[in-house]
Amino acid sequence: MEPPAKGTVTPLASLFSEEEARKAASYVEEKIGEKRVEMNRLQQFVDENDNLINLVKKLPDQLHHNVMVPFGKMAFFPGRLIHTNECLVLLGENYYTDRSSKQTVDFLKRRDKTLQSQIHSLKAEIEDFQTEASFFATTASEAAEGLVEIREEYVEEDSSAPVIQSSEREPSNISGGEAEEGELEDDDFARIMSRLNELEMEEEQEGEDGGDRGEEHYSPIEILEESQHDLVKGIRGETDRGRIEYGKQETTISVPMKASGHSSSIREPRVSEPRVKAKVIQVLPETHPHQDLDDPLNCIGPMAQYLPKGDQSRSGTAQQNAGTWRDFQATAAISTAKAKTNVLGPQKIESPIEKPEPEFDSTKAFTGSIVEHAHIQETSTHSHTQSSASQPSKPVSRFKAQRR
Amino acid sequence: MSSSTAVRDLQRDLENKANDLGKIQKDIGKNHQLRKKYTIQLGENELVLKELDLLEEDANVYKLIGPVLVKQDLAEANANVRKRIEYISAELKRLDAILQDMEEKQNNKRETIMKLQQRLQSIQAGKAKA
Numbered sequence: 147m148e149p150p151a152k153g154t155v156t157p158l159a160s161l162f163s164e165e166e167a168r169k170a171a172s173y174v175e176e177k178i179g180e181k182r183v184e185m186n187r188l189q190q191f192v193d194e195n196d197n198l199i200n201l202v203k204k205l206p207d208q209l210h211h212n213v214m215v216p217f218g219k220m221a222f223f224p225g226r227l228i229h230t231n232e233c234l235v236l237l238g239e240n241y242y243t244d245r246s247s248k249q250t251v252d253f254l255k256r257r258d259k260t261l262q263s264q265i266h267s268l269k270a271e272i273e274d275f276q277t278e279a280s281f282f283a284t285t286a287s288e289a290a291e292g293l294v295e296i297r298e299e300y301v302e303e304d305s306s307a308p309v310i311q312s313s314e315r316e317p318s319n320i321s322g323g324e325a326e327e328g329e330l331e332d333d334d335f336a337r338i339m340s341r342l343n344e345l346e347m348e349e350e351q352e353g354e355d356g357g358d359r360g361e362e363h364y365s366p367i368e369i370l371e372e373s374q375h376d377l378v379k380g381i382r383g384e385t386d387r388g389r390i391e392y393g394k395q396e397t398t399i400s401v402p403m404k405a406s407g408h409s410s411s412i413r414e415p416r417v418s419e420p421r422v423k424a425k426v427i428q429v430l431p432e433t434h435p436h437q438d439l440d441d442p443l444n445c446i447g448p449m450a451q452y453l454p455k456g457d458q459s460r461s462g463t464a465q466q467n468a469g470t471w472r473d474f475q476a477t478a479a480i481s482t483a484k485a486k487t488n489v490l491g492p493q494k495i496e497s498p499i500e501k502p503e504p505e506f507d508s509t510k511a512f513t514g515s516i517v518e519h520a521h522i523q524e525t526s527t528h529s530h531t532q533s534s535a536s537q538p539s540k541p542v543s544r545f546k547a548q549r550r
Numbered sequence: 551m552s553s554s555t556a557v558r559d560l561q562r563d564l565e566n567k568a569n570d571l572g573k574i575q576k577d578i579g580k581n582h583q584l585r586k587k588y589t590i591q592l593g594e595n596e597l598v599l600k601e602l603d604l605l606e607e608d609a610n611v612y613k614l615i616g617p618v619l620v621k622q623d624l625a626e627a628n629a630n631v632r633k634r635i636e637y638i639s640a641e642l643k644r645l646d647a648i649l650q651d652m653e654e655k656q657n658n659k660r661e662t663i664m665k666l667q668q669r670l671q672s673i674q675a676g677k678a679k680a
Contacts, residue, residue, distance in 0.1 A: 238598045239591075239634070240614040241627060243605060253601065260597065 153298030159289040167289060171282035178275045185268045192261050199254045206231040206247040557673055564666045571659040574652055581649050585642065592638045599631045 205211070208230060215225035233250040234242050245253065602624065605611070611627045612619040622630075 234612075237601045238594045239631065241598055241602070241622075241631070242612040242614060242619060243601075244610040256601075257597075 153296055156295045156297070158285075158293040158295055161295070162285070162289060164286050164289045167282050167286035171279050171286060174275050174279040174282060178272055178279065181268060181272045181275065185265060185272070188261060188265050188268065192258065192265070195254055195258050195261065199251055199258070202233065202247050202250050202254065557670065557677075560666060560670050560673070564663065564670065567659060567663045567666060571656065571663060574656045574659060578649065578652050578656065581645055581652065585645050585649070588638050588642050588645070592635065592642065595631055595635045595638065599628070599635065602628050602631060 205227070209228070210230060211227040213225055213227055214222040217223055231247050233245050233247060235245045235250055235253055236242050602611070605624060607624065609624060611622045611624050613622050613627065614620075
């Protein structure tokens with residue numbers, strides 16, 4: 147299905163050796179260990195702080211407390227704590243201040259907060275490292291199994307002529323994978339169409355309040371009918387693409403595939419997708435502020451509606467996922483994915499071998515990816531254009547076009 | 551004979567360069583540690599400043615100097631901490647600049663070493679053929 151004289155095939159093992167990847171993985175594991183130690187230390191601080199808070203809270207309950215005062219290392223003598231509401235608090239940097247118990251508790255709580263935030267960031271770091279480690283591990287095993295990378299230049303017949311560069315990994319026994327894909331094609335196509343129609347209906351229903359979306363520029367239908375090969379590719383990467391592609395034109399879509407490359411392998415990628423999506427869900431709200439201000443409700447409304455759907459269909463076919471996500475993103479006017487994409491895209495494309503930011507699909511960058519450059523310079527007055535125009539070859543553009 | 555002396559020269563050169571590189575790398579490591587220390591201090595100072603800002607005007611503030619607590623004016627303490635933060639940030643910036651410089655040097659050294667190694671190898675290969 148791969149047109150000849152288009153694209154290159156590189157064995158994965160030639161890009162980096164198995165031992166190197168293994169070494170990298172073990173190195174990262176080491177780092178994780180260090181971070182864990184650090185986190186334990188912080189956790190200890192937190193515990194101590196909690197104890198102190200409890201103590202300071204209790205102290206002013208009584209006018210004085212009878213205590214055993216330590217005297218040297220071995221001895222104690224009975225004594226009594228007076229001034230139970232006065233604490234000398236070390237602020238740090240050798241600065242002390244007199245505080246009441248209540249003020250002290252407030253102070254300690256603030257300190258607790260900073261500690262918690264530190265732990266939080268540390269946890270995130272550990273998670274990053276873990277994805278990195280697993281990425282290296284899978285890379286190593288894939289290199290060992292002899293995966294190949296297929297990279298292909300793709301030129302769109304659009305006036306803006308975006309260049310889509312696709313790369314995908316396939317099992318080395320291409321013949322098997324090919325046959326499978328042929329079977330899947332029609333199936334996928336039909337499913338995507340029905341899904342799109344469904345979404346269109348929904349869109350129309352809720353579109354009443356956000357009519358202005360209709361004026362967006364969408365890419366023509368015919369793109370949909372482009373070579374089946376492209377479509378299939380599109381379908382495969384769609385879920386991820388839905389996330390990435392909108393704002394920016396450099397994207398990476400990962401579709402992990404097992405090296406064994408038998409019939410089941412093509413479906414397998416879906417298994418690992420939910421994780422990615424979960425991340426997306428987190429990411430999106432934070433990106434909302436960048437969105438169009440003219441109809442914030444639109445942005446949020448569709449999201450609320452579509453997210454659950456995305457969840458459901460997660461277990462279903464990826465195409466449905468894709469449709470949902472694309473639709474969601476399109477309606478939500480994602481001029482937003484930009485930031486993320488900027489970070490992700492180029493990195494994935496240019497230096498997949500190097501240490502990846504262990505975000506999102508970094509683990510899958512090698513398991514198979516579709517890299518897309520779509521340089522689009524559409525100058526539309528509507529800011530939504532950005533999102534829609536940058537997805538020229540996607541089926542969703544079809545129903546958008548119809549709505550226009 | 552002349553080729554062997556050339557080889558010896560090259561080897562000596564290479565050794566020197568390798569030593570230099572090692573030194574630079576050590577410096578970079580030191581720089582990193584220093585930076586870490588300063589960053590921690592900066593964080594602590596910022597915490598202190600935040601707390602000082604939260605204190606009421608008439609609060610007693612002490613500074614521990616050696617074994618004694620010296621009473622300080624709140625405004626004074628505030629100013630001191632601010633100054634310290636300024637100083638540390640400046641220091642961090644300086645360290646950054648130095649680090650960049652050293653990294654550049656390191657890369658240069660690495661390149662020259664690579665070149666030397668290549669030359670050495672080519673000479674040795676030539677000798678082996680001859």
